[in-house]
Amino acid sequence: MKLVFATNNLNKLAEVQKMLPKNIELLSLKDINCFDEVDETATTLEGNAKLKANHITQNFGFNCFADDTGLEVDALNGEPGVYSARYAGEPANAENNMQKLLHALTNKEQRLAQFRTAICLNIDGKQFIFDGVCKGEILKNKQGEKGFGYDPIFKPEGYAVSFAEMSSSQKNEISHRGLAIKKLINFLNEYKL
Numbered sequence: 549m550k551l552v553f554a555t556n557n558l559n560k561l562a563e564v565q566k567m568l569p570k571n572i573e574l575l576s577l578k579d580i581n582c583f584d585e586v587d588e589t590a591t592t593l594e595g596n597a598k599l600k601a602n603h604i605t606q607n608f609g610f611n612c613f614a615d616d617t618g619l620e621v622d623a624l625n626g627e628p629g630v631y632s633a634r635y636a637g638e639p640a641n642a643e644n645n646m647q648k649l650l651h652a653l654t655n656k657e658q659r660l661a662q663f664r665t666a667i668c669l670n671i672d673g674k675q676f677i678f679d680g681v682c683k684g685e686i687l688k689n690k691q692g693e694k695g696f697g698y699d700p701i702f703k704p705e706g707y708a709v710s711f712a713e714m715s716s717s718q719k720n721e722i723s724h725r726g727l728a729i730k731k732l733i734n735f736l737n738e739y740k741l
Contacts, residue, residue: 549571549572549573549611549736550572550573550575550610550611551572551573551574551575551610551611551612551613551671551736552574552575552576552577552579552580552582552604552608552610552611552612552613553574553575553576553577553612553613553614554577554582554586554600554601554603554604554612554613554614555576555577555600555614555615556577556585557696559695559696560615560725561574561576563716563720563725564725564729566716566717566720567720567726567729567730567733568729568733569733569736569737572736575610577604580604580608580610582604582607582608584603584607586599586600586603587599588600588616588630588633590630591630592630592666593616593617593618593629593630593664593665593666594616594666594668594677594679596616596630596666597614597615597616597666597667597668597677598614598668598675598677599614600614600616600668601613601614601668601669601670601675602668602670604670605670611669611670611671611672612669612670613667613668613669613670613732614667614668615665615666615667615668615725615728616630616665616666617632617663617664617665617666617697617724617725618630618631618632618663618664619632619649619661619662619663619697619698619702620661620662620663620664621649621652621653621659621660621661621686622658622660622661623653623656623658623659623660624649624652624653627652628645628649632645632697632698633645633697635648635649636648642696642697642698645697645698646690646698646700646701649686649698649701650686650688650689650701653686653688659685659686659687659688660683660684660685661683661684661685661686661702662681662682662683662684662724663681663682663684663698663702663723663724663725664679664680664681664724665679665680665681665724665725665727665728666678666679666728667679667728667729667731667732669732669735671739676735678728678729678731678732678735679728679731680723680724680725680726680727680728680729680730680731681724681727682704682705682722682723682724682727683704683705684702684703684704684705684707685702685703685705686701686702686703687700687701687702687703687710689701690710690712691703691709691710691712691713692709692710692711692712692713692714693712694711694712694713694714694715694716694719695710695711695712695714695716695719698711699711699712699719700712704722704723707722711723
C-alpha cells in the first residue's frame, strides 16, 4: 500500500518511516512533486491535520495522512498549543521557540505539560482521526542533543531524561506521535482495500 505523509519535516518523516510495517510504502511530499505550503489556519490540531490531508487528496489524488502536534503547558493555559511550531514567530525556529517558552515559565514552579498529536488519514474517500498524548513537564534548562523541536526541554512522566536524551526507538515507544502512529498502524493492518 502506498501512502503519502503530508509533511515537509524530514525529522518527522524519518521518525515515522521507522515505525511503519514493511507492506506500507511511505511517500514524501517531494516524492509526489508537491512543494505547496498549506497554511495551518485551523484553531485545533485536528483541524490543521485535516487541512493538510485534504489538500493532498484533493490536489494530488493520493491516500495520505497528515499530523499536527502541539505542546500544551498547564501554567500557560495550554499555550503554545496549536501555535507550537511558530510560537516565537516567523521564521519558525526551534531554538527561539524553546527560549520563549522557558522565559514564559521563569519563576513558575508548576511546569506540567503534555505533547498532543492529531493524525488525519484520508483513504479511499473516507477520513479517520487518531490521536496520541504524552504527559510530562518542562525542564528549566535544555538537556540532550537528539530529537527536534521542544525535545530538549520536555521530560516525559515517569522518566529522568528529556526526549532529546532518548534513542529514537525509546522515544517512539512513549511519545505522542508514536502513540498516534501506533493507532494509525493498527487501523491500517486491519483495513481491507
